[in-house]
Amino acid sequence: MKASIRKLGFSIAGLVLLVVSGLSFYESRHLKEPVVLSDGVTQVMKLSKYFPDIEGTANDCNIYVLEGKEPGATLCILGGTHPEEPAGRLAAWLFAENGVMMKGRLIVVLSANRSATTVTRVGGAYPPDFIIPSPWGGQTFRLGDRWSNPLDQWPDPEVYIHYPSGQYLAYLDSRNLNRCWPGRPNGTLTEKTAYAFLEMIKKEKVDVVIDLHEAELQYPVISTIVTHEKGQELAAVVSMTLTDLEGFKMGLEFSPKNLHGLSHREIGDYSDAISLLFEAPEPFLDATRGKTTTDQLLTGKDEFVVKAGKHGLLFEKIDEKGWPIDVRVGRHTSAILQTMASWTEVHPERPLLCDNVPRYAEVIEKGIGKFLQDPAHGKPGRVLFE
């Protein structure tokens, strides 16, 4: 009898743990992120428009189209390939909620790997979400992980063999959108997602694709543009102009031809588009970090990462000021706007010009929240959810 009561007690405790944690995971996975469409957004589609097999899955994300007042080229921004790199998503968000294309067309994706936004790093102790304060209160965003949610794609293979190159990659990368390009129609969810995006890029005749990322300071590819060979000169001009005029250094790296699965390689190889990938520093990702908190995520301040820097272990500088999210987002918005300007210099007959999106200095001065719109005051039909 005593044993039964004890067993019952333990089971109830376990059940409580199960329910509490389960509810937390459920709420996190289904957290609604409002997007208040700017007046410049002329159309919102689903990714499944380009590949019906993806319909109804977690990765059937929204595609926001901003058609320009005058015709021109088409540029696509991919935010959320790695949702644990929030500056990419937030920069894309600023375009979707504020951008007005004067010339050319902009396609914005906020959750390229939407499944990955619904899970956090196993064993990483990530906070499930974070709040960007704004004049009207604040907006909560899912933090996410680097890889698709195992609830959406499981099991993982022993070794991930990339299609079509046959390159062997770590098993986890079968759920990493940025290792699944160009994708395939009969593959895993993540491969299908990459395939769907490539179909979109080809059908919409996208000229330039920009994939937004962040990187740990221990990683050598940081604060840089990685460019496919088709975009080398464009990337060189963008890198030089940003470094000269906007007060932050932006490097340049070539996309290695023998490293497969990444957007900067495969989009350029499998479509007519120029593919670029922008990296900003994110101390939250560093293995040497201290506490994994939303404060660390948003301020980029970490004494342990600073210490690693003093020991010469980092590829980017960090001090007590850290790397605030506003700085990281501002780098991305400026880099995107400069890409448009540099493209237009060389292709005046097919221009790109976007208005109403803040550049680096303005994002830092006013904060990202200033440019997030209040969903409570959004016009009917102009508030969607990611």
Add this chain to the structure above:
Amino acid sequence: MELVVTIIYYCLVGFVSVLLIYNLIKTTEWQKEVLYIIVLIPFLLRLFMLK
């Protein structure tokens, strides 16, 4: 094919969960009871598609 493998894996999770519950009921050692419950929780979270 991928869906078939996923279903098989969920069946495996269900099977292991049943084994853990069976052993939880059968055991008389309190340390093992705690262990079975701790190990069972992530299996149930996966079975109920929560985590």
Add this chain to the structure above:
Amino acid sequence: MKCISWIITLAVVAGFVLPPASAQKQTVKLDQPVLLTSCGQSPGPLKIKVFFGRLNIDYVYNLQASAGDLSAKKKEGKPFKSLIIVTGASLKGMGASKVSIEDELDRTKKLIAEARKQGMKVVGAHVEGMERRAQGATPGDNSDELSIDAVCPQSDLLLVRKDGDEDKRFTAISTGKKIPLVTFEKNMELSDVLKNLYQK
């Protein structure tokens, strides 16, 4: 007497001020066509290429240019007149090209030897700042510095972005080997620098 000592003082001061100022003045002129290459496979040469295109300078861009390319052009009767080697190593770039830093150093050595044989001017450049030097390197990786050592002391002119000379490395090479050093602060200044170098 007082007047003479003032004149002498002014002359001495001018002697200190003028030489450093003239180090920035471009006294070296270069001829076209140019062979633009790399020692270390970094994207640095691309920055120069962009301006060459805008300035309509006659150039060939080949990150893996060899001594054979120089001699082949000479045999055709259209020899290169100047050689720009951009230093700074990229492990990614070398990996993609399937070369090691030793391969790069060997190729560069032969390239410079052939250039000397043909009597062409060699420019050692470093245009990416400290990110393409110690700050950008894995601990223990000195490939950036090796590429600089292989090219710069053997050059007729050094072309360096100022922030890459924080530790005065290039200044030391320039002073020690009596090689003119041209520095620029902003990337966009490269346009004027190259225009002046190649102006007839």
